[in-house]
Amino acid sequence: MDLKEKFLETYKAIEKDPESGERHFNVPVEYDGDVRFKMTMDVSKHVVFTDSPAGLGGTDKAASPLFLTLGAIGACIGTVIMFWSRILDIKIDDLKIYSRAHINLAGLLGIGGGKYKPGFDQLEPVVEITSNEEQAKIDQLMEKVDSHCPIFFNLRKESPIEWKIRTKKSK
Numbered sequence: 001m002d003l004k005e006k007f008l009e010t011y012k013a014i015e016k017d018p019e020s021g022e023r024h025f026n027v028p029v030e031y032d033g034d035v036r037f038k039m040t041m042d043v044s045k046h047v048v049f050t051d052s053p054a055g056l057g058g059t060d061k062a063a064s065p066l067f068l069t070l071g072a073i074g075a076c077i078g079t080v081i082m083f084w085s086r087i088l089d090i091k092i093d094d095l096k097i098y099s100r101a102h103i104n105l106a107g108l109l110g111i112g113g114g115k116y117k118p119g120f121d122q123l124e125p126v127v128e129i130t131s132n133e134e135q136a137k138i139d140q141l142m143e144k145v146d147s148h149c150p151i152f153f154n155l156r157k158e159s160p161i162e163w164k165i166r167t168k169k170s171k
Contacts, residue, residue: 004086011087034058056105066120070099073125076151081127084144090137094130123155
């Protein structure tokens with residue numbers, strides 16, 4: 001079974017029983033020194049490290065969480081494009097996403113009396129699709145991506161964040 005067939009099998013199973021699509025995720029993030037962290041995903045199958053630039057106290061040996069966020073936005077857009085291109089039977093020959101953003105680090109550093117946001121104040125992903133499909137089909141595809149991209153949902157709808165803080169005494 002090729003990847004498209006496997007995807008469509010999953011799609012049809014969830015279409016038949018939407019409750020079967022329920023998933024819970026937990027990504028442990030462990031301190032690894034300075035401002036480095038280790039993220040373990042998918043039951044230790046995937047490990048990603050984060051760091052910060054030297055100017056922000058890091059060693060710059062891994063991508064910063066902000067760059068990982070931009071990468072995740074681009075990867076999510078691409079993944080959802082490929083999902084929906086299969087559902088809509090749209091042939092994509094090549095795809096590139098440029099995740100652009102703007103930030104003023106004054107917000108992160110608490111400088112400026114609240115004038116600056118601590119995160120990106122502008123996100124502008126640019127999607128380049130190579131395809132011989134009609135523009136109307138590409139537009140239909142991108143409407144599906146815009147309304148079904150999980151990261152867009154989380155960023156636009158502000159998924160509720162409910163902190164659970166556990167403090168332990170040092171030994």
